[in-house]
Amino acid sequence: MHIISPYLLFIGDATDQLSIKMAQGAADWRPNLCVGEFSVDGCTVTTGIKKMSIEEASKQGAKSFVLGFANSGGILEKRWLPYILSAMDHGMDIVSGLHEKLTDFPELIAKAQETQQQLLDIRHPKAEFKTGTGIKRTGKRLLTVGTDCSVGKMYTSLSLEKSMKRMNFNVDFRATGQCGILIAGQGVAIDCVISDFLSGATESLSPNNSPQHWDIIEGQGSLSHSAFAGVSLGLLHGSQPDALVICHDLNRSHMRGLPHSQFPSIEATMALNLQAAKLTNPHVKIVGITVNTSSVSIDEGRKICDELSNKFSLPCVDPLRDGTDSIAKALI
Amino acid sequence: MHIISPYLLFIGDATDQLSIKMAQGAADWRPNLCVGEFSVDGCTVTTGIKKMSIEEASKQGAKSFVLGFANSGGILEKRWLPYILSAMDHGMDIVSGLHEKLTDFPELIAKAQETQQQLLDIRHPKAEFKTGTGIKRTGKRLLTVGTDCSVGKMYTSLSLEKSMKRMNFNVDFRATGQCGILIAGQGVAIDCVISDFLSGATESLSPNNSPQHWDIIEGQGSLSHSAFAGVSLGLLHGSQPDALVICHDLNRSHMRGLPHSQFPSIEATMALNLQAAKLTNPHVKIVGITVNTSSVSIDEGRKICDELSNKFSLPCVDPLRDGTDSIAKALI
Numbered sequence: 096m097h098i099i100s101p102y103l104l105f106i107g108d109a110t111d112q113l114s115i116k117m118a119q120g121a122a123d124w125r126p127n128l129c130v131g132e133f134s135v136d137g138c139t140v141t142t143g144i145k146k147m148s149i150e151e152a153s154k155q156g157a158k159s160f161v162l163g164f165a166n167s168g169g170i171l172e173k174r175w176l177p178y179i180l181s182a183m184d185h186g187m188d189i190v191s192g193l194h195e196k197l198t199d200f201p202e203l204i205a206k207a208q209e210t211q212q213q214l215l216d217i218r219h220p221k222a223e224f225k226t227g228t229g230i231k232r233t234g235k236r237l238l239t240v241g242t243d244c245s246v247g248k249m250y251t252s253l254s255l256e257k258s259m260k261r262m263n264f265n266v267d268f269r270a271t272g273q274c275g276i277l278i279a280g281q282g283v284a285i286d287c288v289i290s291d292f293l294s295g296a297t298e299s300l301s302p303n304n305s306p307q308h309w310d311i312i313e314g315q316g317s318l319s320h321s322a323f324a325g326v327s328l329g330l331l332h333g334s335q336p337d338a339l340v341i342c343h344d345l346n347r348s349h350m351r352g353l354p355h356s357q358f359p360s361i362e363a364t365m366a367l368n369l370q371a372a373k374l375t376n377p378h379v380k381i382v383g384i385t386v387n388t389s390s391v392s393i394d395e396g397r398k399i400c401d402e403l404s405n406k407f408s409l410p411c412v413d414p415l416r417d418g419t420d421s422i423a424k425a426l427i
Numbered sequence: 428m429h430i431i432s433p434y435l436l437f438i439g440d441a442t443d444q445l446s447i448k449m450a451q452g453a454a455d456w457r458p459n460l461c462v463g464e465f466s467v468d469g470c471t472v473t474t475g476i477k478k479m480s481i482e483e484a485s486k487q488g489a490k491s492f493v494l495g496f497a498n499s500g501g502i503l504e505k506r507w508l509p510y511i512l513s514a515m516d517h518g519m520d521i522v523s524g525l526h527e528k529l530t531d532f533p534e535l536i537a538k539a540q541e542t543q544q545q546l547l548d549i550r551h552p553k554a555e556f557k558t559g560t561g562i563k564r565t566g567k568r569l570l571t572v573g574t575d576c577s578v579g580k581m582y583t584s585l586s587l588e589k590s591m592k593r594m595n596f597n598v599d600f601r602a603t604g605q606c607g608i609l610i611a612g613q614g615v616a617i618d619c620v621i622s623d624f625l626s627g628a629t630e631s632l633s634p635n636n637s638p639q640h641w642d643i644i645e646g647q648g649s650l651s652h653s654a655f656a657g658v659s660l661g662l663l664h665g666s667q668p669d670a671l672v673i674c675h676d677l678n679r680s681h682m683r684g685l686p687h688s689q690f691p692s693i694e695a696t697m698a699l700n701l702q703a704a705k706l707t708n709p710h711v712k713i714v715g716i717t718v719n720t721s722s723v724s725i726d727e728g729r730k731i732c733d734e735l736s737n738k739f740s741l742p743c744v745d746p747l748r749d750g751t752d753s754i755a756k757a758l759i
């Protein structure tokens with residue numbers, strides 16, 4: 096799965112900022128990969144980058160037309176097909192993170208053959224993975240893990256990559272979800288992999304590297320989330336992390352989507368992840384904590400982070416408000 | 428996935444008893460579902476049941492032609508197609524646990540349409556699963572878990588079902604692997620499910636039931652196996668077991684397929700499984716231990732089981748040598 100840049104971000108007629116999270120991620124983290132944003136009548140939101148037609152984007156060199164919106168059910172609505180066909184006629188590959196496949200539409204298959212453009216269904220990995228070996232790989236790896244789903248693991252990973260690049264680390268972000276894959280231009284949507292190959296696919300995501308190189312691997316789910324803990328564990332074992340960063344969101348009373356569930360403490364999350372990670376890397380260490388403190392004031396958020404930092408003797412930050420330099424420094 | 432009995436077990440020209448494990452499982456555990464065994468020139472092994480041609484099996488009422496052999500790579504060799512086509516002409520569905528799909532062969536698709544027979548690729552679940560909810564279900568559940576892969580979890584599960592039926596328990600075996608699915612006539616090959624749906628697929632496997640009903644769920648992998656622990660954890664969380672049976676094989680020095688790995692103790696396996704299982708069932712208990720003692724004498728095996736039984740104050744048996752009545756009794 097290799098996405099060719101630059102991208103034209105298609106956000107359709109979206110009216111909900113959350114529904115264009117995928118386009119927003121690319122615009123925020125890789126503005127240099129995005130030539131522009133394309134929307135149609137009725138759209139009331141924007142990623143903030145330049146509006147542009149398919150024709151104009153093509154002239155500016157756009158190579159991929161990205162379906163940058165989501166909808167419930169992950170359906171690819173028929174009304175978007177004319178735009179997709181036009182983008183292919185203008186020399187662009189098509190990138191989709193929807194559940195419904197581009198390759199399920201015969202007219203798209205035919206156009207792809209005619210134009211020799213690719214149809215990239217990010218949520219449907221095509222690679223033939225192997226089962227995990229557990230064999231130690233060279234280079235260093237950091238994995239973000241969480242008390243829950245959607246607590247800022249991707250954001251923390253990308254922020255760490257940015258901090259570490261500024262400090263001249265040799266570092267790569269390794270994407271495991273569709274939004275991350277668009278940002279990185281490659282990766283594996285790990286929860287879309289056949290279970291048997293969970294660890295093996297993760298191993299292939301961060302192969303042997305030079306001894307001082309860091310892979311920052313985007314975590315998924317949580318060991319305490321009863322629907323997705325299997326994914327989190329396969330990802331943890333396959334990553335063989337040297338370093339873990341614990342990600343947390345203040346604003347939770349139960350696991351995402353499971354109103355009857357209990358929420359784990361940060362201590363319990365640390366213990367559970369360390370214990371499991373030691374199976375493939377006995378030297379694993381927790382190197383920092385990130386907290387989404389957006390539900391409280393900046394001062395209150397800072398106080399909470401300071402308390403956690405003192406309690407665990409680890410750097411603790413809100414990655415959006417504070418950045419992650421303090422955690423990156425701890426890796427030196 | 429529902430397999431219609433009775434079966435004709437096709438073992439091709441197998442010369443290795445281990446390669447016909449799938450046919451053997453059905454012949455051993457469900458002889459009443461099997462009308463006979465069909466093999467071709469060169470075959471030197473047998474499941475022990477009556478040899479029979481496709482024509483004869485059809486006359487005896489066979490409804491499914493089972494590819495009961497395995498090969499490295501899970502390839503469906505072209506030379507078997509004539510037999511498969513003939514079986515469909517004789518009114519049988521085709522059942523395959525091979526990696527390569529029956530439905531990848533246009534001639535089989537065409538014949539299936541012509542004859543209205545089913546092509547059942549057990550390793551490729553077609554059901555649309557949901558993600559797990561973790562919501563408590565009615566009825567009771569027992570899951571077999573192991574120190575490693577292939578330590579007797581399916582055998583233990585089936586033996587327990589047999590013991591419990593004799594004791595008039597209301598009980599069902601729930602299959603999670605291809606061999607088990609053939610034996611049960613239904614189930615989900617859990618390691619072939621997309622990771623996102625691991626727990627959800629497991630939840631659907633043992634739905635709500637009457638309060639005294641037991642589901643005996645076939646375990647997979649091991650929480651200590653770095654390639655498959657994710658599968659084991661998803662299965663554990665989705666099963667919500669009330670009872671766990673720990674399965675072990677004396678003859679191991681490292682995890683199956685991972686020569687560099689450490690082997691966990693029975694104590695560690697108990698602790699790890701109890702801890703993880705409590706996320707979806709805080710009342711889970713370990714109710715017994717089974718050990719494959721085939722590598723030592725009967726007396727020595729008995730002694731080892733007695734020592735483990737005393738050490739953990741739990742029934743401990745070799746399920747093949749001793750049966751599992753003592754564990755079933757502990758469930759009353």
